[in-house]
Amino acid sequence: MKATKSGLLVETGDAALTRGMEGSRGNRISLIRAGRAALRVLNWLCMLLLVLVFALPFGWMISTSLKTMPETMIFPPEWIPKQPVWQNYADAWNTGPFLRYFMNSVIIAIGILICQALTIIPAAYAFARYQFIGSKLLFSVVMVTLMIPAQLIFLPVYLELSALKLLNTHLGLILPFASSAFGIFLLRQGFMQVPEELIEAARLDQAKEWKIIAKLMVPMVKPVLITFALFSFIAHWNDYFWPLVMTTNETARTLPLGIAKIREVEGVATWNTLMAGNLILVAPILVVFFFSQRHIIRAFVYSGVK
Amino acid sequence: MATIELINISKKYKDETIIADLNLTIKDGSFTVLVGPSGCGKSTTLRMIAGLEQITGGEIRIDGKRVNETAPGHRDVAMVFQNYALYPTMTVRGNIEFGLKNRGIAKRERDTLVADIAEIVGLAPLLDRKPQQLSGGQRQRVALARAMVKKPKVFILDEPLSNLDAKLRNQMRTELIQLHKRLGTTFVYVTHDQVEAMSMGDEIVVMNKGLIQQADSPMNLYYDPANLFTAQFIGTPAMNVLDTRDVSGLMLQSESTVSHIGFRPERAQIEAGQQLDGFRISGEVMTRESLGAENIYQIKAASGVFFVKTFLEPLYEAPALSVVVPYEQLYCFGPDGKRLAGVKVQERQLAMAGGV
Ligand SMILES: Nc1ncnc2c1ncn2[C@@H]1O[C@H](COP(=O)(O)OP(=O)(O)OP(=O)(O)O)[C@@H](O)[C@H]1O
Ligand SMILES: [Mg+2]
Numbered sequence: 020m021k022a023t024k025s026g027l028l029v030e031t032g033d034a035a036l037t038r039g040m041e042g043s044r045g046n047r048i049s050l051i052r053a054g055r056a057a058l059r060v061l062n063w064l065c066m067l068l069l070v071l072v073f074a075l076p077f078g079w080m081i082s083t084s085l086k087t088m089p090e091t092m093i094f095p096p097e098w099i100p101k102q103p104v105w106q107n108y109a110d111a112w113n114t115g116p117f118l119r120y121f122m123n124s125v126i127i128a129i130g131i132l133i134c135q136a137l138t139i140i141p142a143a144y145a146f147a148r149y150q151f152i153g154s155k156l157l158f159s160v161v162m163v164t165l166m167i168p169a170q171l172i173f174l175p176v177y178l179e180l181s182a183l184k185l186l187n188t189h190l191g192l193i194l195p196f197a198s199s200a201f202g203i204f205l206l207r208q209g210f211m212q213v214p215e216e217l218i219e220a221a222r223l224d225q226a227k228e229w230k231i232i233a234k235l236m237v238p239m240v241k242p243v244l245i246t247f248a249l250f251s252f253i254a255h256w257n258d259y260f261w262p263l264v265m266t267t268n269e270t271a272r273t274l275p276l277g278i279a280k281i282r283e284v285e286g287v288a289t290w291n292t293l294m295a296g297n298l299i300l301v302a303p304i305l306v307v308f309f310f311s312q313r314h315i316i317r318a319f320v321y322s323g324v325k
Numbered sequence: 326m327a328t329i330e331l332i333n334i335s336k337k338y339k340d341e342t343i344i345a346d347l348n349l350t351i352k353d354g355s356f357t358v359l360v361g362p363s364g365c366g367k368s369t370t371l372r373m374i375a376g377l378e379q380i381t382g383g384e385i386r387i388d389g390k391r392v393n394e395t396a397p398g399h400r401d402v403a404m405v406f407q408n409y410a411l412y413p414t415m416t417v418r419g420n421i422e423f424g425l426k427n428r429g430i431a432k433r434e435r436d437t438l439v440a441d442i443a444e445i446v447g448l449a450p451l452l453d454r455k456p457q458q459l460s461g462g463q464r465q466r467v468a469l470a471r472a473m474v475k476k477p478k479v480f481i482l483d484e485p486l487s488n489l490d491a492k493l494r495n496q497m498r499t500e501l502i503q504l505h506k507r508l509g510t511t512f513v514y515v516t517h518d519q520v521e522a523m524s525m526g527d528e529i530v531v532m533n534k535g536l537i538q539q540a541d542s543p544m545n546l547y548y549d550p551a552n553l554f555t556a557q558f559i560g561t562p563a564m565n566v567l568d569t570r571d572v573s574g575l576m577l578q579s580e581s582t583v584s585h586i587g588f589r590p591e592r593a594q595i596e597a598g599q600q601l602d603g604f605r606i607s608g609e610v611m612t613r614e615s616l617g618a619e620n621i622y623q624i625k626a627a628s629g630v631f632f633v634k635t636f637l638e639p640l641y642e643a644p645a646l647s648v649v650v651p652y653e654q655l656y657c658f659g660p661d662g663k664r665l666a667g668v669k670v671q672e673r674q675l676a677m678a679g680g681v
Contacts, residue, residue, distance in 0.1 A: 216410035219377050224424035224475075225398030234423070238414035 084108070084294035091290045104291065111281060111296035116269055120277035121299075127192045127262075127273060128255045132248055134197035139247075142198070143206035144232050148218070158207075165200040173264050180265060187270045192262060196255060202247050209240035242317040249311055253304055274300050327388035327401070327478035327511055328353045329374060334383035336369055336535075343369055344535040347383070351528070356505050356512045358526030360519055360558070366535040367515045368483055374513065375402050375481050388478060398427070403472035404481040408488065409464045411456040417443075417467050418452040424475045442470045462493045469504070482514045486521065498525060519559055523547075531555045553585065553662040562590050562621065564656070565631035572628045575604060577657065578669035584660040590621070590634040592654040596647045604655055604670070606631070607647035615640050622646065 078098075083091055085103040111117070145151075146158050176195055177186075185191030213236060221231045237244065259275040266272050278296040282288060308315075329351040336344040344366050351357045359367045372378040374385060376397035385392050392400050412420050418439055425435045443449040446466040456464055465485065472480060482501075486494045502525055505512050516522055522529050523543045531538040531546065531554070538558075539551040550556035550564075557563040566587040569577065577583045594601055608626030620640050622633045633648050657668040 214408070214410065216406050216408060217412060219397070220404070220406060220410040220412070220471075221423070222377070222397045223375065223402065223404050224471075225427040226423070227427075230427065235412055235414070241414075 080294045080297055083290055084298050086291050088289065088291060107291045107295035108299065111278075111292045111299060114281050114292070114296075115277045117274075117277055117299075119269065120272055120274045123189065123271055124256055124273040124275075126189050127271075128252050130189060130193040131196045131255050132251060134193060135199055135202055135251060136248075138198040139202040139206055140232060140237060140244075143203050143210055144236060146203065147207045147210035161200045161203055165204070169260060173261070177264060187266050187268055189271055191265055192271055192273075195261065196251075199247075199251065202251065205243055205247050206240060209243040210236055213239050242314045245311050245314040249307065249315065252307060256304060257300070328386075329479060329511065329513070330384075330386040330389075331370070331374070332384045332386070334370075334373065334385065335381045336366070336373065336378070337381045342535070347535070347537060349530060349537060349540060351511060351513060354509050354511055355528045356502075356514065356526050357528045357530060358514045358516060358522040359530045359532060360516055360522040361532035361538075362558075363517060365532045367517070367532060370532075371404075371481050371483055371513060371515050374479070375404050376400050377404075401478040402481055403475050403477035403479070404483070405468045405472050405485045407484045409456075409468040411464060411467055411471075413456055416453050416455055417448060417459070420456070420467055421471050421474050424471065428475075438474055442474045445473070446470045461489055462497065465489065465497060473504075473508070478511065480508075480510055480512045482512065484515055484517070486516075487518075501525065519561070523559065531558055533558075549664075550656065551664055553587070553658050553664075556587055556656060556658075556664070560589060560591075562632040562634065564589050565593075565629075566658075567628045567631070572606075574672065576669075576671040578671070579657065579665055579667070581659055581665060583657045583665060583668060585658040585662075587656040587658065588650040588654055590632040591636070593631075593633045593648040593650045595622075595633065595635060595638070595641055596649050597641065601649040601651075603649040603651040605647060605649050607645060609645050610641075610643070613640060613642075624648070 082098055082100065084107055085105070086100040086107075087102075087104055090097065090100055142161075146154065146161075180186050180191045180194075183191075185194065217235060217239075218231055221235050226234070257275060258273070259279065262271070262273045262276055266276070278293070278300055281293050281296050329349075331347055331349040331351075334344060334347040334349075335342065347370065359370060361367055369378060373380050374387075376392065376395060380393065387400060387402070412423065415423065421439050421442060422435050425438060430438075439452070440449070443452055446469055448463070448466055448470060451459065451463060456467065459467065465488075468485070485501075486497050489497060498521065501512075501514075514525065523546075526543060528540065529543055529546055530540040533554050539546060539555045541549070541551075546555060546559050550559065553566065557566065564587045566585050569575075569583050569586055572586065575586070577586075588604070594603075596605070606626050606628065608624045608631075610622055611625050611630070612623040614621040618637055620635050620638065622635075622641070624631055624633060624646060633646075652670045655670050657665045657670075659665050
């Protein structure tokens with residue numbers, strides 16, 4: 020958009036300045052135009068390629084989830100199954116206590132979100148707005164935790180949870196993620212963009228600190244908050260490693276573990292059932308994403324509100 | 326309504342002293358304007374009154390009560406910020422009633438208060454818009470409404486008009502004056518525009534480098550400046566100031582040394598033919614500016630460069646001009662910049678015989 024606009028400006032400017040050189044100028048402009056068109060086509064092709072890279076496996080997953088077992092083995096593969104087999108979904112659902120897995124996933128992912136909201140928002144506000152003794156040091160400590168991979172600390176956490184008798188409980192799967200350094204960092208950046216005057220105005224309006232956070236700051240960083248919530252939700256909804264390590268029975272196991280087990284049930288690789296299970300896993304994420312995409316896009320173009 | 330007293334106020338940022346020892350009484354119901362060059366501490370003073378800035382020393386009293394320890398929201402002070410500081414995520418109504426909500430005022434009462442204010446400032450049809458959807462002038466009104474609705478004892482305004490274009494600024498200026506008349510509340514207003522200060526304030530506080538130079542009525546500031554700084558700060562073009570050592574043809578009788586004399590450009594008369602009585606100074610005309618009703622000349626004399634402003638007179642085209650300033654229009658200043666009163670100014674006898 021911008022490029023074409025400024026292009027027009029240049030043209031009119033040139034026209035006024037160099038009236039005598041019509042011929043060569045016309046040539047030059049048509050060259051520029053051709054170049055721009057080529058660029059646009061290239062841009063479009065790149066995007067198409069990207070979409071293909073991401074969409075193909077997804078389409079393949081849907082296709083396979085509706086095939087019969089023999090159909091999944093055909094070579095060359097067929098995209099559209101002759102007769103969609105909806106039974107695959109029921110089969111996947113029935114390979115284990117899927118309702119429980121599903122509920123566990125919901126409870127844990129949402130429980131984590133709630134805990135994170137309760138810890139991250141005040142922490143980010145404090146780091147963004149207050150200078151207290153050791154505030155810099157504390158923030159660095161928080162940032163350092165970003166660089167520690169889960170695989171490094173799962174053993175001590177496991178022992179700790181076990182000592183607290185929290186293995187195989189929802190709480191045990193929620194607590195390790197009750198806060199997030201990434202979230203604190205992200206939100207702190209958002210809060211720092213809010214002009215100080217707004218907070219002062221709110222103070223003059225007799226707003227208490229929690230009210231400033233709830234009514235002023237949080238609404239102002241809503242796009243950032245929603246984006247983070249989505250990342251967090253997806254990460255924990257899809258998480259395989261922690262639930263695997265921290266559970267020894269079915270009570271708190273989540274969907275990804277259930278789906279991983281589909282393979283074992285039949286002995287052979289039942290790709291169609293497996294893909295149906297995967298779709299059950301990602302469907303809620305798609306729904307959530309669908310409703311929040313407007314905010315996510317806003318979060319990435321976020322540049323402060325005047 | 327309230328009197329504000331600032332007693333021995335000081336303010337330091339780290340080791341830097343911004344305000345050393347400030348004493349000021351802002352009269353109940355007055356429209357007090359703080360003026361001064363950029364960085365002289367106007368905003369800081371204002372913010373200390375509002376409680377947004379901690380004071381390093383001294384005492385602030387509002388209505389006779391010490392408020393040093395009182396939180397900003399509890400001082401009964403409302404502030405209008407330079408950039409309005411409207412809550413961007415709330416509607417106009419939300420902005421206006423936020424303060425009322427925090428005070429626990431019931432919904433029904435809030436609604437009538439908001440409706441009344443919206444009527445006064447002409448925002449009634451815009452109550453459900455967000456600040457981004459308003460023009461600069463409308464935002465300014467929302468900021469005013471938000472401050473007014475709380476019925477504060479003191480209104481504090483920090484350069485509230487500086488973001489508006491010239492026409493709107495004039496309009497809002499009149500509206501603010503009327504608003505002050507109607508409310509009768511104490512207004513404390515910061516600007517670095519002396520025209521704004523002179524036209525709006527009934528009390529003007531001229532500040533420089535954290536010190537109060539003079540606090541007086543607009544007329545007194547103009548006719549009776551206390552020192553060189555105020556003399557040169559008020560009026561356009563500024564008062565002409567000449568070093569007495571460069572000036573000849575004047576006899577100054579005073580108990581203390583007079584180091585500078587000054588006169589206002591509009592008090593100098595151009596001598597065209599007729600003989601005038603007063604301090605005569607002549608020089609080469611460097612520039613002429615004609616604004617229609619008034620003309621401004623910049624003249625280079627032996628004693629320095631000075632300005633002359635004439636009203637409803639023809640534009641003099643001569644390359645050199647001689648101007649005369651009546652003796653009673655000369656201001657004398659001591660070496661410390663203080664205005665000296667009771668200086669007798671006379672023509673030097675020598676001048677009678679010879680020339681300047
Ligand atoms: N937070 C701060 N830390 C350090 N110095 C500050 C701070 N705030 C203001 N100052 C200094 O205090 C002095 C006075 O600032 P202030 O904002 O009161 O000026 P002002 O008179 O309002 O100027 P302007 O007309 O430009 O708004 C300035 O020199 C400024 O650099
Ligand atoms: Mg200021």
